[in-house]
Amino acid sequence: MTDFHHTLRTMGLPLLELTESEQQQIIQLIDHQASFFAKVVQQKPDKPRHDLVLGLLTKCHQESLANFQATQATLSRVQSVFEETIGPTQALKFTTTSASDVRGYATLWFMAQGYTGIDFSYANDHANDIATLLAASAVVRENDPSVFRTGLMQAYYAGRQAAASKRQTGSGFLNQLKRLFS
Template sequence: MTELEQQLNNIQAGSLSTIESDRKSFELFIEKHNALFKRACGRKPDIAPVQHLLGVLTKAHIEETSHIESQSESAAAMRKVFDENLGKEHTHKFEELGSRQFALVTHLWLYCQGYLRMDFSLANDHAFNSATLLSTTTLASTQELRTQFLESFYLGNERSPIAARTPSKLSQWFKRLFS
């Protein structure tokens, strides 16, 4: 088991349904990014490995986003050919590998953000932007994809050992005042 895969297992990301249903994309991700993760951990051993993981996932997400954006026209054209020649009932059987890889990286990235208890509104924006981009190459709606991505964020948040932030006294006062 590689260091990257071990770190993903340490934060329980290996049990995401996306990973379980698409093992090949997960293995490609590990193969492609393990060396970077290992280098990052070696260069700055005083930083928690989960922080390095977030950095690697952020970089991977940027790369996959760029790939999807550059391939979106050809993927849409391919989907159109499938629709016209096979019919919509068979088109769902074909999915571009880049789309699967992008979805996997997005799920892992948002899971890690949740695990680190990062800001929800930022994660929601990332989920929406990723879903919008991915919906152009898949048959799924933007809202459906955004919801799936946010499930990963919430699962990471639920599994996080980091204590949830308590609301400030001012926000508690407002809540009591308007409740």
């Protein structure tokens, strides 16, 4: 397990409610960024790992979102051509990684936001924006933005829960140490 994966696990990765395909997508995204994260850690060894994760995931999310938006018109036309030539049922088999990259990185990014204590309203506003963008896409099967927003906010709360658990564990150890020396 890479340092990046380990840090994400600490930040709430096991608490995320993901389908099998979503889990595989997230693992691929983590593996893809692991070596870059290692370089970032080497360059900034004095920074907390969770802050570095938040920064990296912010970058990854922004890049995946920009790619998704840049390719939307083309993907929509391709989807239309598929529907006209092979029919709507077969056209559903057409998939693109840009939408799943946005969902995957956004899920991790929201988890990191929750863990680091980013304000709820900031996270919620971004969740609404991302959910609306994904739901409006012709290549995304789910057209209900509330489904996307709910999933992103669940990731945010998974991060909050992991942070709270870590604080309780840490404070329990400190309390035991204080009792030992008092």
